[in-house]
Amino acid sequence: MAEALPRSPLAQPLPTLVPVAGVRLGAIAAQIRYKDRPDLMMMTFAPETTVAGVFTRSKCPGAPIDWSRAALAQGKARALVVNSGNANVFTGRAGILATQITAASAARVAQCAATDVFLASTGVIGEPLDAERISAAMPALHDRLSADGWEDAARAIMTTDTFPKAAIRKTRIGDTEITLQGIAKGSGMIAPDMATMLGFVATDASLPNEVLQSLLSRGCNRSFNAITVDSDMSTSDMVLLFATGQAGNTPVTSAEDPALAAFREALDSLLLELALMVVRDGEGASKLFSVRVTGAVSDDSAKRIALAIGNSPLVKTAIAGEDANWGRIVMAVGKSGEAANRDTLSIAIGGTWIARQGTVVDGYDETPVVAHMKGDEIDIMVDLGLANGHARIWSCDLTHGYIDINGSYRS
Amino acid sequence: MAEALPRSPLAQPLPTLVPVAGVRLGAIAAQIRYKDRPDLMMMTFAPETTVAGVFTRSKCPGAPIDWSRAALAQGKARALVVNSGNANVFTGRAGILATQITAASAARVAQCAATDVFLASTGVIGEPLDAERISAAMPALHDRLSADGWEDAARAIMTTDTFPKAAIRKTRIGDTEITLQGIAKGSGMIAPDMATMLGFVATDASLPNEVLQSLLSRGCNRSFNAITVDSDMSTSDMVLLFATGQAGNTPVTSAEDPALAAFREALDSLLLELALMVVRDGEGASKLFSVRVTGAVSDDSAKRIALAIGNSPLVKTAIAGEDANWGRIVMAVGKSGEAANRDTLSIAIGGTWIARQGTVVDGYDETPVVAHMKGDEIDIMVDLGLANGHARIWSCDLTHGYIDINGSYRS
Known part of the structure; x- marks a missing residue:
């Protein structure tokens, strides 16, 4: 193979x-x-x-x-x-x-x-x-x-x-x-x-x-x-x-x-x-993405939240589809089980802040984010607004290639 | 959509x-x-x-x-x-x-x-x-x-x-x-x-x-x-x-x-x-599978192990590919972080015991398992051989359909 x-x-x-x-x-x-x-x-x-x-x-x-x-x-x-x-x-x-x-x-x-x-x-x-x-x-x-x-x-x-x-x-x-x-x-x-x-x-x-x-x-x-x-x-x-x-x-x-x-x-x-x-060289990968989490209650907590985002099939498929679907990032923070407060949460993609303090920023213009999503390397930042814990992790997108490689019979 | x-x-x-x-x-x-x-x-x-x-x-x-x-x-x-x-x-x-x-x-x-x-x-x-x-x-x-x-x-x-x-x-x-x-x-x-x-x-x-x-x-x-x-x-x-x-x-x-x-x-x-x-009705699902875990140190531990198997992208793609890839089940047990002992672990698919006590059973014949994998409903059993904790969960396979549904731009 x-x-x-x-x-x-x-x-x-x-x-x-x-x-x-x-x-x-x-x-x-x-x-x-x-x-x-x-x-x-x-x-x-x-x-x-x-x-x-x-x-x-x-x-x-x-x-x-x-x-x-x-x-x-x-x-x-x-x-x-x-x-x-x-x-x-x-x-x-x-x-x-x-x-x-x-x-x-x-x-x-x-x-x-x-x-x-x-x-x-x-x-x-x-x-x-x-x-x-x-x-x-x-x-x-x-x-x-x-x-x-x-x-x-x-x-x-x-x-x-x-x-x-x-x-x-x-x-x-x-x-x-x-x-x-x-x-x-x-x-x-x-x-x-x-x-x-x-x-x-x-x-x-x-x-x-x-x-x-x-x-x-x-x-x-x-x-x-x-x-x-x-x-x-x-x-x-x-x-x-x-x-x-x-x-x-x-x-x-x-x-x-x-x-x-x-x-x-x-x-x-x-x-x-x-x-x-x-x-x-991730199986089927077409994009590399980084998740930086700041403002967490500890560095360990930040890393667990970053990994919840980096491992989420919905975040990974959104990146494959070049979709700046920040709602899925909110979801992944929420499911991590780590300390988080919806109303102090901020999210940026490609350096553009999309949501601040629990809601989309006034007059959010998706144009630069859409352009960033078309690149090979995607940058996600999440600030929890709680304390000083921070971490960074890297992942890749989830594509048809992954299914092709792993869904075929061993031979 | x-x-x-x-x-x-x-x-x-x-x-x-x-x-x-x-x-x-x-x-x-x-x-x-x-x-x-x-x-x-x-x-x-x-x-x-x-x-x-x-x-x-x-x-x-x-x-x-x-x-x-x-x-x-x-x-x-x-x-x-x-x-x-x-x-x-x-x-x-x-x-x-x-x-x-x-x-x-x-x-x-x-x-x-x-x-x-x-x-x-x-x-x-x-x-x-x-x-x-x-x-x-x-x-x-x-x-x-x-x-x-x-x-x-x-x-x-x-x-x-x-x-x-x-x-x-x-x-x-x-x-x-x-x-x-x-x-x-x-x-x-x-x-x-x-x-x-x-x-x-x-x-x-x-x-x-x-x-x-x-x-x-x-x-x-x-x-x-x-x-x-x-x-x-x-x-x-x-x-x-x-x-x-x-x-x-x-x-x-x-x-x-x-x-x-x-x-x-x-x-x-x-x-x-x-x-x-x-x-x-899981997105892209073509097969429903159940994971029963017995012999765990507690019911909660059994459920976390069952979910580690049920959520593993490699297990889910193997099921989509009708591949009785029990090595991936071993992997998922191992990654769960729960108490497990490689040398008391047993695995069955479709009621056929494939591995017992940490190694493949003598003269393992894959035929009935291959037949079971072609069906719509797959049954996985894992016995940890440690205590009496047990649990059962249900999941579906991971297919190209999931990528199609979730990798497309919101529109």
Whole structure:
């Protein structure tokens, strides 16, 4: 199916990718599900590499999620193995065994402990993953790893994605130049028989695990955890950040260290760029939209309201139809269950305030809003007029393409 | 738009409707929004009529919701006025004034207090409702009220509905024969520029307000509050139950009175029949599906899990595609945030157990499930294997029709 999908109209070109010191990577066709395309990706990392991770909050996570959570607790990363085509979810004891076989075969070629191997899988749910195919392919895969394998890696993890996703930042810690580079995949925020959101970022910075985790968790809250395509959370979502320490920057012991200001900003903007690529490749998406909520009782409340708007099928279909249907935004605020007061609510689209304090503005002229709705990127602002809580999320419209992709029989 | 929509393939014929002693009703074309069709409906009730109501939990309710909530607190009902075409929501002070004008004009012709008049509106949000058109039409409307106006009333409250919705039950309280009859409208659980869920039920039973409220609240939890079309809660949802007392049954003072057993059952099944008609007329619906969840930690938890499944765009598109994609059900359980354990989870479709205890059943044969998926009514069962909480909800599939109806510009 993935091959047949037309490239998203919101697709972005791949940037020029560079080596990240301490990272070697590549991909191979292991025939896991797809024919004649690389579906197994590996990265290896220099010995002192630190790692941070965020994982799906699903109560039914896949076996690779369990494995990588446990590996993260060990705090060291020497290898990452990702397969596409089979998510290894809801596969019981056979699924656990498949993660053990995969990690052991990777540890053998990478000459490390199995607990230093991270795993991710994406693809169909409920079918046993044939890990023997992975271990059989592992030696040949390891032989072809190189510092220049980033694009191959970005392509190997795709499922229903219509374009490969990568982003790069150059920044500094103190006087040391630092590289940050990452890849991601995802097209439905989730479509569990064929898609999942995965992100892998590497840097040559030297940073302790705790610092890395703090930076990643905060960055993901405003990027990967602030996007939605269809409100359906995957069983397999995972974002990992690896720091190889090869740049040799001066030691940093706290995420709040002023020396990290530029790095933090670079990481945040890289995570957001990758996350927005996932929305741009949202199944059937023709428009990207952002929802900014201000004046809420808390930031959390603002985010829940923003997500209620971003996930509303009626808001999403209105955007697909280029309809400035602000009544549906009122509805979504109302259904969120969060504190809101109809009579202090204001709504703007494309920077034009349509409603203020609970009613349409006097002499509201729809012309600039109609023009804005015809664009590729739609901007919605909601002010609740209650307090100072604010948040921003990104979503895409709901079109016939989504139904086409998800309403067809698995084949 | 409403006129152009093809009749739902899941539509049901109107039953033979009968008078309910103490109720007179009818409709008229008041030119509120639609041309050449009745869009204003009125019911009047005998002097001692009691009333119960349930309302939207939206934080941005329409002015008629505020009005009817206040009227309910007074506890007496002499009239109900419903207009279609304009929801009178997010209309500020002008909206409040419109409810006052409407209620006053109804009180005049019905010779009652304005606080005994209930109001409901459905239609576009954010446009001022011209209440003068309603009060101008009121005398002619009142003149044509009759005991036989039920079908006219059911048609007058339609918006994007593709068939009129009514249901009837005959039951007994003690030795007294009782009639229960109701009408409803709704097509999206909500589509705030043109649709809203409304239900109005009348009975000739004699029952105090508290008893009526208890029966209605409980009945709605298992019917109108257990259905979803698109997860979008309206600003205007309302179900009212009127009891005219004309049947002259022996007095009842508690909802738990054994004399009410048959009446309770009749009311519950009538509410469910009306609620399912709304799902059958769900925007774009081609299949009705039910989700039964057992083994949850509580009934509330079971209901939230059932709704997570029923609202999942991926589950809904799979059903549209006749795809027994049980991996998406696992995903929806996982994303619900409710207590669940992957390894005790079991899933059945059409009575066939597909997965038990966290993995697909040995030798699972998809044939009977594939056959079931081709039908109009799909049955999903999920057992969590944790405790005894259970719930059942109903939803419909997500098709191109939904996008067609909601992605087009308001016109």
